[in-house]
Amino acid sequence: AQKITQTQPGMFVQEKEAVTLDCTYDTSDPSYGLFWYKQPSSGEMIFLIYQGSYDQQNATEGRYSLNFQKARKSANLVISASQLGDSAMYFCAMRGPYNTDKLIFGTGTRLQVFP
Amino acid sequence: DTAVSQTPKYLVTQMGNDKSIKCEQNLGHDTMYWYKQDSKKFLKIMFSYNNKELIINETVPNRFSPKSPDKAHLNLHINSLELGDSAVYFCASSHNRGSMNTEAFFGQGTRLTVV
Numbered sequence: 001a002q003k004i005t006q007t008q009p010g011m012f013v014q015e016k017e018a019v020t021l022d023c024t025y026d027t028s029d030p031s032y033g034l035f036w037y038k039q040p041s042s043g044e045m046i047f048l049i050y051q052g053s054y055d056q057q058n059a060t061e062g063r064y065s066l067n068f069q070k071a072r073k074s075a076n077l078v079i080s081a082s083q084l085g086d087s088a089m090y091f092c093a094m095r096g097p098y099n100t101d102k103l104i105f106g107t108g109t110r111l112q113v114f115p
Numbered sequence: 116d117t118a119v120s121q122t123p124k125y126l127v128t129q130m131g132n133d134k135s136i137k138c139e140q141n142l143g144h145d146t147m148y149w150y151k152q153d154s155k156k157f158l159k160i161m162f163s164y165n166n167k168e169l170i171i172n173e174t175v176p177n178r179f180s181p182k183s184p185d186k187a188h189l190n191l192h193i194n195s196l197e198l199g200d201s202a203v204y205f206c207a208s209s210h211n212r213g214s215m216n217t218e219a220f221f222g223q224g225t226r227l228t229v230v
Contacts, residue, residue, distance in 0.1 A: 033215035039156075045205060045221035052216050089156055095215050101146065101170045103219055105158040 002027045004092050004106035011111050013082045020067065021077045021109045023092030032096040034075040035103065036066070039089040048090075051075055082113045118142050121206045121222035128196055129230055135192045136225045138206030145210060146170075147189040148219060149181060152203040161204075164189055196229045203227070 003026040013019035025034065036048040051059045051066045059066040067076040079086055089110050093103040121138040128134050140147065149161040163171035167183040178194045189206060203226050207219040 031215060033217075035218055037221075043203065043224045043226075045207075045224075047218040047220070050216060050218060091158065095217075101163045101165070102148065102160040102173075104160075108156050 002029070002032075002094055002096050002104050004094050004104055006092055006106035006109050008109045009107075011109055013079075013111065013113055015084060015113055015115050016081055018078060018080045019082055019111065021079070021090050021092075021111065023075045023077065023106060025073050025075065025092075025094050027073075027094065027096055029096045032094055034066070034068070035093040035095070036064070036075075036077045037091045037093060037105075038086075039091065039108070040085075041088070045091075049077070079111075084113050084115065087111060087113045119206055119208055119220050119222040121204075121225055123225060124223060125226050125228075127228045127230065130196055130198060132196050133192065133194045134196060134227070135190055136204055136206075136227075137188070137190045138222055139188050140206075140208040140220070141187065142208055142220060143210070144208035144220070145186055146208060147183065147186070148205075148207040148209075149189065149191050150205040150207060150221075152205060152224070154202070158205070162189075162191075193227075196227075198229050201227055201229045 005024045032053045034051045038046045049061045063080045065078045089108045091108045092106040119140045146165045162181045164183045180192045183189045203224045206222040209217045209219045
């Protein structure tokens with residue numbers, strides 16, 4: 001069975017600093033997709049970044065990058081130059097070849113950015 | 116030009132009542148989902164539909180009945196509401212069923228409170 005683990009229930013970071021949110025996953029499938037979503041206090045789910053298991057390079061999208069370590073089954077989200085608006089819940093999710101019809105989510109990490 | 120819209124945003128109702136949540140997407144996607152987010156923010160798939168056909172029913176009580184009149188709409192009807200049904204319900208959609216690199220686009224969520 002596929003599983004996503006986010007071990008940090010909460011993280012604090014000062015504005016303009018970088019922060020890493022951890023995500024590990026468990027799957028026996030050789031191919032899969034990994035996603036990060038942001039959920040601000042307003043409640044909507046915002047897609048941030050995607051990493052495919054066969055991608056040779058780590059994904060980047062603006063201030064977001066994914067530190068993908070396939071052998072360790074980790075897909076950590078790095079947010080550079082944190083902003084107050086980055087305060088939110090962050091969810092790691094996975095879609096696999098035998099479960100392409102759903103995203104499996106981790107329990108989330110609440111990030112708080114302080115001035 | 117909202118991509119995935121669901122109504123209502125808030126729903127407060129008494130135990131035992133029947134209620135519906137509507138969802139529409141204008142992205143041309145062929146797959147739609149219902150997710151439930153509990154009080155601990157955990158997101159779990161409930162149903163997945165592809166071109167109006169039920170693909171996933173993730174052991175949801177049969178008091179929950181999704182209906183997809185066309186591939187742009189997926190409604191959720193809940194009978195005999197219970198206190199434990201209180202949660203935020205998210206509708207989502209994606210394209211390219213069978214592809215692992217396709218993110219899901221989420222609606223704003225419906226906060227259901229059963230009293």
